[in-house]
Amino acid sequence: MIMELHKMDFYKCKSLINPQGQLEVKAVVEGVNPGRIFVDNLTSPKTGLVWLGNNDGFIFIGNEENERFNEQIDHFIETAIQPEALKVGLHWFEAIGNHPNWNKTIENIFQHRKLGSWNQKVYILEKHDYRDENEPVIKQEYSIKKLNKVLFESPIENIDFLHAKISEFWSSPESFFQWGIGYCAVHNEKIVSVCLSGFFVGNVHCIDIETLEDHQGNKLAQKIAHHFVQDCLKHGMVPYWDCMESNKPSIAVAENIGFTNTFNYVGYEFPFV
Incomplete structure (x- = not known):
């Protein structure tokens, strides 16, 4: 049983x-x-x-x-x-x-x-492989902010977007701020792109990134991914990237930053009804 x-x-x-x-x-x-x-x-x-x-x-x-x-x-x-x-x-x-x-x-x-x-493809980034020269320059209308409790509790227009991203992976905001790290891109007092620790074990952070559709194509995901990686490497942490083989844009970002493909696996699916 x-x-x-x-x-x-x-x-x-x-x-x-x-x-x-x-x-x-x-x-x-x-x-x-x-x-x-x-x-x-x-x-x-x-x-x-x-x-x-x-x-x-x-x-x-x-x-x-x-x-x-x-x-x-x-x-x-x-x-x-x-x-x-x-x-x-x-x-x-x-x-x-x-x-x-x-x-x-x-x-x-x-x-x-x-x-x-x-x-599915899994990538790991070692410090000596990081390609900081590939960090993109983004439009001045965007600002990059680190995720913290002050931002989490701020009256920013779409703060629910950030709340939902954290609750998707973490049992509570406190758990995220204890174990995870993250960055976001802000445009006109609105969070438009988020990169955060989806899962964490030991010293390894699994990256999750999402950019709102209206702001895609502005290299925001690349920019905040670089900030995330820099934070990890500065504190002796290892960034971990897991994405579908068919997700070519995600793979391109990972490889451009310097991630190395360490292993692959197969996923299976069937409908419940």
């Missing part, structure tokens, strides 16, 4: 995590970022499914050959996860393996589903 693990017991899953795998699952297990974990055994789990708190996927961890878990997981998803996912507006199940051996297992378990897939 598959059961949900209490947050205070997440530590029991540490041995199931692939050290070379996704940062996001480490952040959930460590209790830094929100998420839920479903396992085969509450006392000594061998296999688990991590539901990322930002609803950006489900990551399978541990033993991919656990027959008992594999036989039950599809029914569990349909009866336990699907109803809750639909309530929060999630209509697709995105399955990711924490190590490559999960790929074949995921394909077998969900072969009766309308299963699609995509490729």
Whole structure:
């Protein structure tokens, strides 16, 4: 029987995590970022499914050959996860393996589903690879600000945009300001681009960037990404960039800054209904 693990017991899953795998699952297990974990055994789990708190996927961890878990997981998803996912507006199940051996297992378990897939690329930036000469010059009408409590509580026109970005990844603003860092571009007292720590573990910050559509094409994402990277490197932190292989603009920004592709993985998806 598959059961949900209490947050205070997440530590029991540490041995199931692939050290070379996704940062996001480490952040959930460590209790830094929100998420839920479903396992085969509450006392000594061998296999688990991590539901990322930002609803950006489900990551399978541990033993991919656990027959008992594999036989039950599809029914569990349909009866336990699907109803809750639909309530929060999630209509697709995105399955990711924490190590490559999960790929074949995921394909077998969900072969009766309308299963699609995509490729994901992960980049890391080391200090000696940073290309500061490529930091762009932006229009004077934009100003760059570091995310802090004063800005978070300011009466800026669309402060809800910043609040939503932080709550997407973090259980509270306090958690973000304790662990995360971030920068934004402001135009006429309006936040138009944000770059912040989506997930954080140890000394590694996973970058999330969003620019409002009306302000795209002004190199704002590149500019605030440079500020984010500079802050990380100054304090001995490692910037981590995870994006879809098909997202060519994101890859171009990462490589222009000096990020190096360290590993890739496959994501799978199927509709709930």
